[in-house]
Amino acid sequence: MSAAAAPPDNVAFCADLVRGHDFPRYAATLFAPAAERRALLALYAFNVEIVRVRDQVSQPLPGEIRLQWWTDMLSGHVHGSAEGNPVAAELLRAIRDYDLPVEPLSLLADEHQFDLYNDPMPTLTALEGYLAATSSALLGLAGRVMGALPDAADHLARHAGLAQGIVQVIANLPRDAAHRQLFLPQQVLESHGCSMEDLFAGKATPNLHAVLEQLAGEARQHVTTALSLLAQVPPSVRPAFLPLSQAQADLKRLSQPGRNPFALLPPSRLRTLWTLWRASRSREFTK
Secondary structure, three states: OOOOOOOOOHHHHHHHHHHHHOHHHHHHHOOOOHHHHHHHHHHHHHHHHHHOHHHHOOOHHHHHHHHHHHHHHHOOOOOOHHHHOHHHHHHHHHHHHHOOOOHHHHHHHHHHHHHHOOOOOOOHHHHHHHHHHHHHHHHHHHHHHOOOOHHHHHHHHHHHHHHHHHHHHHHOHHHHHHOOOOOOOHHHHHHOOOOHHHHHOOOOOHHHHHHHHHHHHHHHHHHHHHHHHHOOOOOOOHHHHOHHHHHHHHHHHHOOOOOOOOOOOOOOHHHHHHHHHHHHOOHHHHO
């Protein structure tokens, strides 16, 4: 076979995809052994493909069709094209090699159908359900790749994923508000007298600050619980949960007094690497 006709490097494709669209998770994989890193990148590349459907379509129906392709692929109803898709091929390999359950992956794709519509997130309970099926599920699968027993990994992953997801909702507020999309729970907005129209207009009112502080408080509680549960899994498993340290750092940054919640202030890649490196050597992740 000539060099021009050589098949694409699926591993490199997934790594490039995650590095370009989800650098914190990509950086976290650098602290995992090579074999497990390949499977983690497959999981995270799948997540990138699902999450970015929202930005690739202008109407919900094409987005639902794309998400359905992934759920069909996971259920074995897609033939031929799955092997030609680098992310699908790597994901199927990871599922096979690490005996990963397929249902959480299918539910993750299904849950992201919410992203395609402008319906408000109704309650804090609904937001936690959404994040449990997305952020927490992904961490739970990463824990299994690293050798965690399902029960221990899933309990830890739930709290770590809720913390990570709530922080992401706060960080993504400028982008979501510009699209008139509401991930902040409507119930929490109403309890603080925060108008959705003020939010969509980019008005950083005291009411909105109260909403964000309540959510930040929820995230802090989940971080505390997750860190306490981290000690119950072997040190060899803990690199799967390094994204928790990034969420903790982001939460501190996003909670600074006087911060404009509509200003996009993503951390630099160098700072992300520094945060994860320090965490990887900390007592929580090594003892």
